[in-house]
Amino acid sequence: MEFKTFVFYFISAVLVFASLRVVTLKNPVHAALHLILAFFSASGVWILLQAEFLAIALVLVYVGAVMVLFLFVVMLLDINVDRLREGFWKYLPLASIVSLLMVAEMALVLGGTYSGLLESDIPQQDSQYSNSKALGRLLFTEYVYPFELASVILLVGVVAAVALTLRGKTKSKSVSPSEQVFVKAKDRVRVLKIPAEARE
Amino acid sequence: MVDTLQLILPGFLLPYLDRFMQFGQELFGGAWQDILTVVWTVIKVMLIIAPLLLGVAYTTFAERKVIGWMQVRIGPNRVGPWGLIQPLADGLKLLLKEVTIPSGADKFVFLIAPVFAFTPAVLAWAVIPFSDFLVLANVNASLLFIMAVTSISVYGIILAGWSSNSKYAFLGSMRSAAQMISYEVAMGLSLVVVLMISNSLNVVDIVQAQGQGRFADMGLNFLSWNWLPLLPMFVVYLVSIFAECGRAPFDLPEGESEIVGYHVEYAGMSFAVFQLAEYSAMILGTALISLLFLGGWSSPFGFLPDSAFWLFFKMFALLVVFFWARATFPRYRYDQVMRLGWKVFIPVCLVWLLIVGCWMMSPWNIWK
Numbered sequence: 001m002e003f004k005t006f007v008f009y010f011i012s013a014v015l016v017f018a019s020l021r022v023v024t025l026k027n028p029v030h031a032a033l034h035l036i037l038a039f040f041s042a043s044g045v046w047i048l049l050q051a052e053f054l055a056i057a058l059v060l061v062y063v064g065a066v067m068v069l070f071l072f073v074v075m076l077l078d079i080n081v082d083r084l085r086e087g088f089w090k091y092l093p094l095a096s097i098v099s100l101l102m103v104a105e106m107a108l109v110l111g112g113t114y115s116g117l118l119e120s121d122i123p124q125q126d127s128q129y130s131n132s133k134a135l136g137r138l139l140f141t142e143y144v145y146p147f148e149l150a151s152v153i154l155l156v157g158v159v160a161a162v163a164l165t166l167r168g169k170t171k172s173k174s175v176s177p178s179e180q181v182f183v184k185a186k187d188r189v190r191v192l193k194i195p196a197e198a199r200e
Numbered sequence: 201m202v203d204t205l206q207l208i209l210p211g212f213l214l215p216y217l218d219r220f221m222q223f224g225q226e227l228f229g230g231a232w233q234d235i236l237t238v239v240w241t242v243i244k245v246m247l248i249i250a251p252l253l254l255g256v257a258y259t260t261f262a263e264r265k266v267i268g269w270m271q272v273r274i275g276p277n278r279v280g281p282w283g284l285i286q287p288l289a290d291g292l293k294l295l296l297k298e299v300t301i302p303s304g305a306d307k308f309v310f311l312i313a314p315v316f317a318f319t320p321a322v323l324a325w326a327v328i329p330f331s332d333f334l335v336l337a338n339v340n341a342s343l344l345f346i347m348a349v350t351s352i353s354v355y356g357i358i359l360a361g362w363s364s365n366s367k368y369a370f371l372g373s374m375r376s377a378a379q380m381i382s383y384e385v386a387m388g389l390s391l392v393v394v395l396m397i398s399n400s401l402n403v404v405d406i407v408q409a410q411g412q413g414r415f416a417d418m419g420l421n422f423l424s425w426n427w428l429p430l431l432p433m434f435v436v437y438l439v440s441i442f443a444e445c446g447r448a449p450f451d452l453p454e455g456e457s458e459i460v461g462y463h464v465e466y467a468g469m470s471f472a473v474f475q476l477a478e479y480s481a482m483i484l485g486t487a488l489i490s491l492l493f494l495g496g497w498s499s500p501f502g503f504l505p506d507s508a509f510w511l512f513f514k515m516f517a518l519l520v521v522f523f524w525a526r527a528t529f530p531r532y533r534y535d536q537v538m539r540l541g542w543k544v545f546i547p548v549c550l551v552w553l554l555i556v557g558c559w560m561m562s563p564w565n566i567w568k
Contacts, residue, residue: 003234052340052341056341056345056348057348059349059352060351064352065381072377075358075362132340132401
């Protein structure tokens with residue numbers, strides 16, 4: 001077995017294990033940690049496919065930022081672990097239909113294109129070929145309108161998030177740094193000259 | 201590996217080297233070259249990590265000495281000559297202390313959290329170049345790799361706070377994690393400008409691009425480095441590195457009298473690993489600033505030869521700046537920390553991004 005194949009199977013095994021643990025673990029924080037491991041392994045698979053930009057972007061964006069915020073939420077929620085299993089049987093039929101549909105869809109998509117993934121010839125590039133450069137060139141020439149559109153949608157999301165949490169002026173006392181900077185000594189300190197009184 | 205060994209070994213050992221190679225060839229056959237590659241890589245990794253860890257230990261010592269001199273004190277001078285064995289004594293003391301685990305703590309996560317904080321600062325050295333050829337892995341997207349790896353260190357903080365089963369530690373970890381994420385945005389934006397003008401994601405290329413230009417032709421290399429045309433970005437990046445490492449004046453977790461940090465429940469060696477993480481992140485930060493803004497291994501004047509010495513010299517000078525800041529600046533309040541990151545640095549970065557973009561499109565572009 002070639003070394004690369006061994007690495008692929010190892011990473012995939014970790015990926016499958018981590019993904020299973022995400023849904024089977026009781027503690028939601030542990031589940032989120034396994035999700036991070038799953039992202040990591042997925043980026044390892046992408047590195048094997050020589051898609052280094054996608055792999056690093058996955059770690060940078062999902063592991064470095066998204067999952068951090070996700071962990072914040074999961075940790076701050078007051079989750080009662082004992083009550084988590086309530087309604088398991090009630091929701092099982094609906095959930096199984098949804099998951100079966102998803103599996104079928106993925107099988108249809110992946111079965112056609114990627115069957116025999118390991119045998120398929122990934123275009124071998126020389127070591128100086130820059131994946132990120134090629135991706136950037138495509139994004140800003142051929143796909144520039146979808147790209148700009150996506151950025152506008154993200155901007156709308158940012159503005160919406162701010163608008164949802166902004167509830168008028170805060171009533172708390174807070175200092176304004178610009179006012180602080182412009183304060184002069186004579187605004188705050190008054191030097192008084194009081195003549196000494198004569199002793200009686 | 202063999203070429204290098206032939207260069208560095210004394211002459212009388214060379215026949216033994218040949219015999220050793222033949223022996224290996226007979227024993228392992230075709231796999232021998234692979235084994236040699238792996239062994240050679242491990243040796244190179246060790247050659248980077250061992251001096252790094254020693255450097256971390258002596259950075260703590262240098263910090264105490266330098267701050268001592270700044271405050272007209274002597275600093276540690278009891279253990280060994282000039283106190284030189286002090287870091288080893290500190291390490292031994294911390295090793296022998298009991299590692300306490302709070303009741304109700306998530307034991308595994310509690311113990312793995314310091315490792316999460318420490319590993320990224322070491323891992324990033326895989327792609328840090330020391331000269332044009334002296335680099336462990338010269339990958340195309342090395343700067344992206346560094347950013348991705350360093351962004352993982354925030355997990356050490358979050359997990360430490362959560363697994364301690366203490367509200368103080370948890371709130372402290374939320375604060376520190378929010379601080380790190382906020383400054384990562386400013387750091388990323390200032391790096392975008394650097395990437396724009398150097399037209400590469402490879403740190404070696406970024407350093408080499410800084411050695412070209414009108415001033416470099418005149419022999420004044422230090423004026424052609426990125427710090428001058430990108431002065432606002434340089435300041436933003438420098439301060440963001442301070443905030444990322446949790447150094448003074450952004451060392452909120454250290455303010456045990458007014459506000460506590462994520463590592464209140466840690467003791468002994470598990471606490472020491474957090475300190476190691478802070479110092480190794482600091483050394484990595486100085487290396488990054490030197491490489492991206494201060495020309496890396498290129499010498500300040502044209503008549504001096506370029507060498508790794510200049511990189512280490514710049515890193516040391518920046519480390520002294522870190523110590524200096526700790527000795528002089530008062531600690532920021534938390535809302536001031538967040539305001540500086542979001543309301544000052546990010547707008548400055550965005551404006552300078554636009555200015556540099558227009559500059560590059562104009563006829564006065566100096567980065568062709």
